[in-house]
Amino acid sequence: MSDGYMWFEGVPFPTAGFTPEVLREARESFALKDEDVLLLTYPKSGTNWLIEIVCLIYSKGDPKWIQSVPIWDRSPWVETEHGYNLLKDKEGPRLISSHLPIQLIPKSLFNSKAKVIYLTRNPRDVLMSGYFFFGASTFSKKPQSMEEYFGWFIKGNVPYGSWFDHTRGWMSMRGKENFLILSYEELKRDTRSIVEMISQFLGKKLEPEELNSVLKNSSFQVMKENNMSNFSLLRGQFLDEKNGILLRKGKRKCSDFKIYQNMWRTYW
Numbered sequence: 527m528s529d530g531y532m533w534f535e536g537v538p539f540p541t542a543g544f545t546p547e548v549l550r551e552a553r554e555s556f557a558l559k560d561e562d563v564l565l566l567t568y569p570k571s572g573t574n575w576l577i578e579i580v581c582l583i584y585s586k587g588d589p590k591w592i593q594s595v596p597i598w599d600r601s602p603w604v605e606t607e608h609g610y611n612l613l614k615d616k617e618g619p620r621l622i623s624s625h626l627p628i629q630l631i632p633k634s635l636f637n638s639k640a641k642v643i644y645l646t647r648n649p650r651d652v653l654m655s656g657y658f659f660f661g662a663s664t665f666s667k668k669p670q671s672m673e674e675y676f677g678w679f680i681k682g683n684v685p686y687g688s689w690f691d692h693t694r695g696w697m698s699m700r701g702k703e704n705f706l707i708l709s710y711e712e713l714k715r716d717t718r719s720i721v722e723m724i725s726q727f728l729g730k731k732l733e734p735e736e737l738n739s740v741l742k743n744s745s746f747q748v749m750k751e752n753n754m755s756n757f758s759l760l761r762g763q764f765l766d767e768k769n770g771i772l773l774r775k776g777k778r779k780c781s782d783f784k785i786y787q788n789m790w791r792t793y794w
């Protein structure tokens with residue numbers, strides 16, 4: 527009997543939008559080019575913030591692109607049916623997103639000079655963000671409570687598997703010339719410096735006014751209002767009309783601490 531996931535090589539994926547055939551073909555046959563940029567994260571680590579920043583760096587701060595094309599088409603997901611089909615015939619340098627753990631990523635990555643940014647986030651906030659997001663989605667298993675979701679998270683029975691394995695796997699690439707490893711927390715603390723670091727890593731020098739525009743247009747408030755980036759286009763079909771929110775709050779809420787307290791009480 528199905529447990530609400532499509533399992534591929536020991537990793538759980540949602541049952542819609544993912545197939546073993548695409549996952550296998552992506553790993554075995556997808557050819558990364560040296561000029562591609564790969565944005566890697568475990569789900570709920572600030573993926574879409576990073577994508578927005580990189581898109582704005584590529585457009586030199588001009589918001590036209592981010593205001594007119596859905597975020598999943600600007601930097602498609604190599605592991606989804608939709609993303610894979612968009613990417614495989616695309617010419618020129620590509621922005622590519624992925625939540626895949628290292629063992630499932632296209633093998634061609636390891637022989638290419640494609641630039642890779644891996645964004646990490648502390649597991650406590652990833653857990654909380656995932657609890658609300660997947661709880662409001664139609665494509666993933668819905669937890670009945672935070673305690674239940676915590677149990678799944680610790681075992682890796684959540685979309686894309688274990689945070690611990692994912693992070694350990696990708697952190698092993700630390701120090702490679704074409705890898706930039708960042709955290710959500712440092713991006714939040716010193717956004718300007720980290721955005722400058724990203725643009726330097728990508729070889730895209732920004733003039734001061736261009737940098738200001740990247741910062742403004744990727745800010746929490748502006749992204750929250752951008753229908754091409756805030757997942758409002760997914761409401762109804764993939765996300766709850768009311769609770770299906772990508773940009774939940776951008777900082778911890780007092781009520782989150784209550785949930786943590788109850789969770790710790792249950793487990794310890």
Ligand SMILES: Nc1ncnc2c1ncn2[C@@H]1O[C@H](COP(=O)(O)O)[C@@H](OP(=O)(O)O)[C@H]1O
Nearest residue numbers: 570571572573574575655745746773774775776
């Ligand atoms: N521009 C931005 N600035 C700060 N945080 C952002 C952001 N855009 C998205 N986020 C946060 O990134 C998390 C979603 O990550 P992902 O894109 O990987 O799904 C959400 O965290 P919270 O749920 O803790 O609010 C969301 O609020």
Ligand SMILES: CCc1ccc(OS(=O)(=O)O)cc1
Nearest residue numbers: 540569570571573574666685
């Ligand atoms: C399970 C598939 C899926 C879909 C959307 C997600 O959100 S995000 O990319 O992390 O913002 C995560 C996983």
